Amino acid sequence: MTEDKAKATVTTDFEPNIVAFLCNWCSYAGADLAGTSRIQYPANVKVIRVMCSGRVNPLFVMNALQQGADGVLVSGCHPGDCHYMHGNYYARRRFTLMRDFLEYLGVEPERFRASWVSASEGSKWKEVIEEVVEGVKSVGPMDQFKRRQLNW
């Protein structure tokens, strides 16, 4: 953490806010495992739990960006391992299109990431988080279509 922080101050002070949608069975469990194993990673990512990555409506991603999130992560089971047979295939198709669409809108591709993290991949979760945070940091704050914010 201290190392990460030192790096952050060298490059930029900007700490991005990232919203993540995790499926209950693989990625959420993987993130839990990272915790159980006390793997340290940046605190920029805040998680919303859904039962399946197939539940994540692409509009959720747009919404998060509108609300002020600097980046969005969607993570589910590895292809073929979906607890609900093929929910993650739907997610994959939707977010492949979504990615192109965001690029078309002028949103940097670094702001959106879909990944596969299984229940046993605590260390992969850390890597994904670090990559996402690094990626979003490199493109700076997201303010293209920010709405008036309700501050909590």
Place this chain on the structure above:
Amino acid sequence: MNGRPRIGVYICHCGVNIAHTVDVQEVTDFAAGLPDVAVARNYSYMCSDPGQALITEDIKELGLNRVVVASCSPRMHELTFRKALAGAGLNPYYLEMANIREQCSWVHEDRSIATSKAKKLVASAISKSRMLEALEVKEVDVEPAALIIGAGISGIQTALDIADAGFKVYLVEKSPTVGGHMAQLDKTFPTLDCSACILTPKMVDVGNHPNIELYTYSQVEEISGYVGNFDVKVRRKSRYVDMAKCTGCGDCAEACRMAGRISNEFDEGMGMRGAIYLPFPQAVPAKYTIDKEKCLFLSKGKCGESPKCAEACQPGAVNFDIEDEIIEFKVGTIVVASGFDVFDATLKPEYGYGVYDNVVTALEFERLVSASGPTGGKITMLERGKKKKKKKEGEEEVPPRMPESITFIQCVGSRDKSVGNEYCSRVCCMYTAKQAHLAKDKIPGVDVSVFYMDVRAFGKGFEEFYDRVRREGVNYIRGNPSEIFKRGDKLVVKAEDTLTATPLEHETDMVVLAVGLTPRSDRREIIDMLKLSQSPDLFYLEAHPKLRPVDTATDGIYLAGCCQAPKDIPDAVAQAKGAASAAMIPMASGKVKVEAQTSIVNEAACRGCGFCVEICPFSAIELVEVNQMGWMREVARVNEALCKGCGACAAGCLSGAIQQRSFKDTQILPQIIVLGVNE
């Protein structure tokens, strides 16, 4: 529950697990200031009885109608707190949890950063809790029958336990006989019980048990449904032998033109069989099977004038017209006991397996030692791949000589990153000790050495046995051999004795590779059918490594034996008994609760496009005609018994008409709003 939400927020210290990095008082004060929050408290252990009492008393006294608990992962204690809500008369689905331990306090060190993240997560949970709705938990009947996949010792034990308790069991085995790998073993460590002697009575029991339907040479093709009501389709491959007529006399095997020309899998390819065969004498069922690929009549369409086996069979059991049979049945629970593969020693080319005749795997050695093996229990030097010379008249057969020295190499394919297996196979240390003992026992004066990394003798009686074997004069050398090569007629094991730091070249007649246990190469078939997860070692993943070792993430599906991780026979049997008892719980209670967080259709908004019908992986949605103000229209309708609550339909609906309970758009969007704001 109508009216304004009255939310109670409870923040757990979890001893110091959370309180150490998150300022729980600050989070409590923050939560207390949020709209609709009636009370916010913190407590050392929310999951404890007094912690839960805090919630139940507040529900009763303050009239709370929503509860937010910020503690560990909902995967850990969601059920605990739901029960607490129900105990206080509140619908359990009015609970929302914020995970501030696994995903906050344990993964961040900076107290201010962790505290501000915890506040966000709590605010997010509160925002969702406002929109929660009461859900009704439905119950369905459980079919009092179980499917067991795999009939090795684990599957056999599971089947016997469940059947003895009075439930119906369908035991499905891929190979022509039950018994699995244990049937191939000679003696078992550390007691030296004869493997067949303790296994065969159990094999006979599963064959005879009135409650067990045994399908050998069969494969599960399709499984659908959910806990309590699985529909199973099994393919019973044709043996081309009428099971009812076959008496197991063996006349056919003797008559077969291929007799003695096909290597026998049961003897690890060292013994020979014919195209019609019984894997081993004690096989259950004791019925012959025709190997379709090897049978001349079935593969080439011609077997001399006519197939000899059919001629030889007096009861007329051989029948080439028998076809595969598809059997369908219903079960309430499923136990997967599909076992393991033995590590493929050719992946360690430096040991020369497959190159040198007398480099053998431990399982091959087991067959050499076994009285039912290809050498009748004599350990002899092997000449592989050579055709036996025809005996000339009057010539005496020279019996193959016994090895004068045998060297064992441990950890072949285990604890070895170079082949991708980081795990310890847990049985090799002890079976090597046993085989070393058997070698000493069978060949007087034989020189036995064992190359090892560490000896792991952790089980009951293991250390004592290891000690005994060492006292018998087995030479243990600590070192991992780098190479095996041939010098003259001897094999040379090149290694370093790491205790004395001496490089050595150890000459020997025979090398036994203590190969590890690996996940089955055909494991994907079951993964795809049952949606099981795999751990990093590629064995099937249990629901919890410590507290739910026989369960899977899917209700009603359990694991037994080496398909979950390598284990020895006592552990496999113990897990099998555990899986049997777990599988019997829903069957004994007769009812299970089904998913409440199913999808629901707002029929007024639904335009009947059928998009969700296409999406649903469980075919739980159908289009039905309804009368809406005099107009007949098609709308989607969810079959709640089939719906598993993934929410894929909700994400796909073009008009937002279909929603997943507890994960509705109206419940997720407030979370996005809260978490999206960057202060």
